[in-house]
Amino acid sequence: MLRKFKISIDGKEYLVEMEEIGGVPQAPVVAPVAPAVEAAPTPTPVEAATPAPTESTPAGNDAMPSPMPGTILKILVNVGDAVQENQPLMILEAMKMENEIVAGKAGTVTGIHVQQGDMVNPGEPLITIG
Template sequence: MLRKFKITIDGKEYLVEMEEIGGTATPAAPAPQPVQATPTVAPASAAPQPEPAAAPTPAASGDTSDAMKAPMPGTIIKMLVAPGDQVTENQPLLVLEAMKMENEIVANRAGTVAEIFVNKNDTVNAGDALITIS
């Protein structure tokens, strides 16, 4: 699948096309930071550096290894099932809004909804656990 992105760098816009080769997208690893051999002491006048904010994660008690994953980053705008519901293959489970488009996330197999890892209005990244069907 060919995807297009508009990126602005220093006020200049670039149009980038990317082709998804296969499988599920994995989040990009952060750029490596140089490691200092010896610790340095900051001057007393230096302001403390804030800790980077962790991405919000839904409270999930179960194993997410067999959960359906988000195919793209976006916002959950509709929940169409609840835990315990029986679903059929290709039945819509929830709606994910991405780039002003509504994308139905459908069941990959028939079964029972075991656990839902997201709530309405949650923001998700590609690869985040959404729902488990047993």
């Protein structure tokens, strides 16, 4: 994809055309399968009015931190998935741009600490790869 940018350096403007090459093709996203859960008691009308708490895995010190503030648009992996170094893990929208969060190392996803739609701040844990 060819993109054009206007860059100003020391007061002089330059028109630059850039082509994105070497991008990692995106694999089709498969909807996550919910784990089997024991039947919960039927909620009373009061319980039904309160939102259910979101389940998240507690983050350890080895969790990948968010590089910038933004909103999680897509999560591309599930807990238990084997990932390779530089494999896209999730899409983080920041300042109207979609940024791929990629694996810093190869391993297995042991915890996902955010959900689609979550707003994150820099340094907040996103995902753990063991």
